[in-house]
Amino acid sequence: MQRFFLLLSLLACGGSALAQRPVLTRPAPPDREFRQWDRQTAAHLMRRAGFSASLQEIDRLVEQGFPATLDELLNYEQVDDSELEDLLLRLRNPDSFFFDPWDFVDSFGDGFRVDVDELRQWQVLRMMLSKRQLLEKMTFFWHDHFATSIETVKDATRVEPKALMALQNQTLRQHALGNFKEMVHAISKDPAMLVWLDNISNKAGKPNENWARELMELFTMGVGEFSEEDVQEAARAFTGWTFDRDSGDFIIEQTRHDAGLKTVLGETGPLNGDDVIEIIFRQPVTAEFITRTVWEHFAYQDPDPHLVRNLARVFRESGYEIKPLMRALFRHPKFFSDRAMRGLVKQPVELIISAFREVGFPVSFLAAILSIDAMNELGQPLFAPPNVGGFPQGRAWLNTASMLSRFNFFADSFARRRAVPLDPFGEDVVYTFPEWLAEIATRNELRREDDYVSHFANVFLQGDLSPDSKLILEDYMRRGSEGQLLGWDLRRSDADAKVLGLVFLIMSLPEYQMN
Amino acid sequence: MDRRRFLKSLTFLTAASSVPAFVVRSLQASAGTGGRQLAGQDRILVVIELNGGVDGLSAVVPYSNDFYHQARPLLALPTDRVLKVNDDFAFHPGMAGFKELFDRGEVSVIHGVGYPNPTRSHFLALDIWHTARPEAKTTEGWLAQYVDALPNPEALAAVNVGGNPPLAMISSEGTKPAIRSIESFKLDILAGAEDVDATPRNLAFEQLQSLPQESSLLDFTARTALEATFTSDELLDGVQNYSSGIDYPDTTFAERLQTVAKLISADLGVRVFYVTLHGFDTHANQVIASDNLVGVHPRLLSTFSDGVKAFQDDLRQLGVSDRVLTMTVSEFGRRLAENDSFGTDHGTANPLFLIGEGVEPGFFGEHPSLAPDDLDDVGDMQFNIDFRRAYATALDTWLGGSSSQILGEFLPLDVLRV
Numbered sequence: 001m002q003r004f005f006l007l008l009s010l011l012a013c014g015g016s017a018l019a020q021r022p023v024l025t026r027p028a029p030p031d032r033e034f035r036q037w038d039r040q041t042a043a044h045l046m047r048r049a050g051f052s053a054s055l056q057e058i059d060r061l062v063e064q065g066f067p068a069t070l071d072e073l074l075n076y077e078q079v080d081d082s083e084l085e086d087l088l089l090r091l092r093n094p095d096s097f098f099f100d101p102w103d104f105v106d107s108f109g110d111g112f113r114v115d116v117d118e119l120r121q122w123q124v125l126r127m128m129l130s131k132r133q134l135l136e137k138m139t140f141f142w143h144d145h146f147a148t149s150i151e152t153v154k155d156a157t158r159v160e161p162k163a164l165m166a167l168q169n170q171t172l173r174q175h176a177l178g179n180f181k182e183m184v185h186a187i188s189k190d191p192a193m194l195v196w197l198d199n200i201s202n203k204a205g206k207p208n209e210n211w212a213r214e215l216m217e218l219f220t221m222g223v224g225e226f227s228e229e230d231v232q233e234a235a236r237a238f239t240g241w242t243f244d245r246d247s248g249d250f251i252i253e254q255t256r257h258d259a260g261l262k263t264v265l266g267e268t269g270p271l272n273g274d275d276v277i278e279i280i281f282r283q284p285v286t287a288e289f290i291t292r293t294v295w296e297h298f299a300y301q302d303p304d305p306h307l308v309r310n311l312a313r314v315f316r317e318s319g320y321e322i323k324p325l326m327r328a329l330f331r332h333p334k335f336f337s338d339r340a341m342r343g344l345v346k347q348p349v350e351l352i353i354s355a356f357r358e359v360g361f362p363v364s365f366l367a368a369i370l371s372i373d374a375m376n377e378l379g380q381p382l383f384a385p386p387n388v389g390g391f392p393q394g395r396a397w398l399n400t401a402s403m404l405s406r407f408n409f410f411a412d413s414f415a416r417r418r419a420v421p422l423d424p425f426g427e428d429v430v431y432t433f434p435e436w437l438a439e440i441a442t443r444n445e446l447r448r449e450d451d452y453v454s455h456f457a458n459v460f461l462q463g464d465l466s467p468d469s470k471l472i473l474e475d476y477m478r479r480g481s482e483g484q485l486l487g488w489d490l491r492r493s494d495a496d497a498k499v500l501g502l503v504f505l506i507m508s509l510p511e512y513q514m515n
Numbered sequence: 516m517d518r519r520r521f522l523k524s525l526t527f528l529t530a531a532s533s534v535p536a537f538v539v540r541s542l543q544a545s546a547g548t549g550g551r552q553l554a555g556q557d558r559i560l561v562v563i564e565l566n567g568g569v570d571g572l573s574a575v576v577p578y579s580n581d582f583y584h585q586a587r588p589l590l591a592l593p594t595d596r597v598l599k600v601n602d603d604f605a606f607h608p609g610m611a612g613f614k615e616l617f618d619r620g621e622v623s624v625i626h627g628v629g630y631p632n633p634t635r636s637h638f639l640a641l642d643i644w645h646t647a648r649p650e651a652k653t654t655e656g657w658l659a660q661y662v663d664a665l666p667n668p669e670a671l672a673a674v675n676v677g678g679n680p681p682l683a684m685i686s687s688e689g690t691k692p693a694i695r696s697i698e699s700f701k702l703d704i705l706a707g708a709e710d711v712d713a714t715p716r717n718l719a720f721e722q723l724q725s726l727p728q729e730s731s732l733l734d735f736t737a738r739t740a741l742e743a744t745f746t747s748d749e750l751l752d753g754v755q756n757y758s759s760g761i762d763y764p765d766t767t768f769a770e771r772l773q774t775v776a777k778l779i780s781a782d783l784g785v786r787v788f789y790v791t792l793h794g795f796d797t798h799a800n801q802v803i804a805s806d807n808l809v810g811v812h813p814r815l816l817s818t819f820s821d822g823v824k825a826f827q828d829d830l831r832q833l834g835v836s837d838r839v840l841t842m843t844v845s846e847f848g849r850r851l852a853e854n855d856s857f858g859t860d861h862g863t864a865n866p867l868f869l870i871g872e873g874v875e876p877g878f879f880g881e882h883p884s885l886a887p888d889d890l891d892d893v894g895d896m897q898f899n900i901d902f903r904r905a906y907a908t909a910l911d912t913w914l915g916g917s918s919s920q921i922l923g924e925f926l927p928l929d930v931l932r933v
Contacts, residue, residue, distance in 0.1 A: 395732070
């Protein structure tokens with residue numbers, strides 16, 4: 001370690017002459033055979049079952065224990081979320097678009113007013129502030145699963161697309177931790193989906209296959225589990241399924257429905273769409289496909305087939321109830337395994353929302369607006385997935401362009417002086433990030449450079465900072481503007497800049513890009 | 516001190532696994548021990564993906580074929596409006612720019628491209644076109660593999676211009692750089708403000724990202740971070756001298772092609788570019804009911820045609836048009852028979868375009884038969900030319916590489932003047 005320090009100091013005074021290779025120590029892999037319920041595991045759970053949490057919140061969860069935390073996440077109905085609901089109520093447009101999307105449609109007539117950002121702000125505030133974190137995480141997950149884009153919805157109907165997307169969001173949230181089969185039935189009758197996958201123009205004689213194909217391929221069974229004939233026959237069963245443009249109610253236009261015999265997945269009859277969905281849920285592969293998808297989003301990629309089969313049995317035997325599946329997943333020893341911990345790439349939405357939640361910075365409209373811009377820039381705009389397959393996964397999120405965008409987001413949101421209204425209504429309260437950091441420093445009695453490094457590493461990485469990174473960060477705190485060693489002192493004239501820089505450097509670490 | 520000099524001062528750290536090999540090479544090059552060899556003479560391949568499955572029958576119209584008109588009572592284009600090339604084929608009326616390129620001798624149309632036992636799933640089909648392995652599931656992209664096998668590839672040997680790179684540009688060695696636009700491709704820590712802390716912060720940044728990592732995923736992330744900051748510097752320097760008298764259309768697609776032109780003019784050693792034009796999955800309302808020359812699909816064809824025309828003109832002005840070959844790909848064509856929603860469902864064989872001064876102009880191969888008896892079980896056209904032969908043409912004949920490791924043994928097509 002001494003040698004490493006020597007190198008650092010040599011480097012600072014032009015040590016490129018140094019020919020010797022340094023020996024960088026690598027921390028011994030921690031013992032992860034037996035996991036305790038501690039800050040690291042609690043933070044892992046919150047990154048997966050929610051959008052991370054502040055240190056304060058994580059400490060509360062550690063204190064109350066794993067079983068109570070799991071109950072709190074799953075039995076969200078018992079968690080009081082009135083603070084958020086009150087805020088959203090106050091923010092509501094006087095025309096109240098959300099809860100009466102059809103009134104909204106009326107008030108805007110036939111014109112497209114696609115201010116989807118209003119809807120996005122609403123969703124972002126829920127993800128940031130809700131105490132029902134798993135509910136919001138699942139709603140986001142199902143949005144990715146039943147990926148519907150406002151970009152197409154707005155082209156294809158005269159109905160206000162924002163209203164349709166809002167309605168779908170409501171449907172997804174309603175079923176997010178409910179029954180998966182019921183959710184598929186509801187989605188099959190959801191106006192945005194009927195538009196998105198063209199079922200509104202699926203009629204007897206010349207069926208449109210789009211919905212029938214993706215229902216089986218992406219939403220329930222997975223590719224290779226059905227034939228082209230199954231697609232064509234299932235499409236016939238959904239002919240005539242559409243919605244009333246004035247009321248928004250689902251309807252079946254009997255004149256466009258093909259009432260003839262169809263054979264789907266080996267079952268024959270005068271099948272309609274509901275029958276097809278029931279047939280799909282009689283296929284064992286459906287439970288396995290969904291279980292695998294859930295595991296890959298909440299635990300890690302490429303799970304062992306045996307593990308999937310076992311969890312899928314729980315899912316199927318419960319009649320496709322989502323809560324027992326999620327409980328079994330979070331209680332699975334592999335969920336806390338080495339492979340799972342920081343083993344998934346943070347999707348942009350996760351990265352952005354969790355950053356705001358972790359710093360515990362008083363959330364404001366600005367945070368919501370910054371978030372929406374950053375999500376667009378990073379390629380994950382809410383309500384506009386790139387295609388019906390949903391958002392990309394894993395390493396696809398990490399490329400040079402998106403990496404720069406990530407860094408620029410950190411700098412823009414957390415490492416720049418910016419006046420922030422505390423509350424959308426409290427116009428006079430102005431806060432700057434350095435002031436807020438100074439307040440944190442006082443509150444946590446941060447003095448020495450290692451106090452600062454440890455504290456912010458805990459805030460953002462919940463203890464997952466390697467010893468080498470820690471040394472580099474402490475060294476950074478001591479350096480002056482020319483790279484010279486000054487030592488750390490809170491009274492340094494550039495102290496603000498150093499703390500902002502520290503935050504930026506921690507958020508830029510590879511570990512921080514992982515969920 | 517700028518970032519480049521930081522990187523130089525970091526040379527000692529290159530023992531760490533995270534530092535990408537090209538950074539090391541580039542540092543050595545700038546220290547006078549090597550450098551880019553004759554980059555200005557290298558040939559360049561631009562791949563344009565028409566994502567969603569372009570309706571080839573609406574782009575290259577078999578306007579005198581009765582089966583075409585019978586199968587498409589609503590969508591068949593009016594014979595007097597299409598841009599005729601010969602007695603059999605015409606381009607879509609919205610593709611005037613492309614027709615001009617064709618007349619200039621810069622377009623080769625390859626009929627009936629596909630592969631055996633085609634899938635109608637977008638996702639499987641895209642995987643197949645991206646990996647060139649219909650028979651096996653793999654995650655090695657065909658273009659990424661080509662670049663990986665180059666001796667001493669530049670950092671920017673392959674560039675996806677746009678957002679998330681397609682699988683074609685991803686291999687086990689990493690994801691090829693993505694650049695949305697030149698303007699956005701920079702690290703902007705303290706825009707405008709005086710950044711007193713830049714020197715120590717940049718140093719710490721490079722050190723942190725160069726540490727050995729515990730997992731391949733973390734290592735990959737750190738490498739991407741270093742690559743991002745490094746290539747950003749190189750690129751911003753390189754494109755400063757670009758200027759163009761060409762008026763590109765106001766579309767994202769054209770903007771991306773212009774970014775490609777800028778990067779080519781900067782001579783950064785890019786051999787392969789990838790650009791995607793989205794939106795071709797037109798099951799419904801491919802055209803509007805009152806006029807089948809108007810609608811989503813015609814608009815996309817015009818976007819493609821106008822963008823490519825401006826791009827080719829720009830390349831000519833830049834004096835690099837003889838070095839650039841552009842090839843289109845799309846996951847599948849669409850079904851011959853229209854559906855009842857003014858749209859078409861997923862199909863199979865499709866025409867593929869090669870564009871550039873190096874092509875043998877005209878039509879190549881035989882158009883698939885549209886006779887009902889010759890269609891497959893589902894009612895789709897049967898392919899004549901395997902898409903991997905087009906890939907082999909691009910990799911072997913154009914870029915002078917060796918495609919057999921990537922594609923298997925496929926004969927290049929005799930469609931280039933090289």
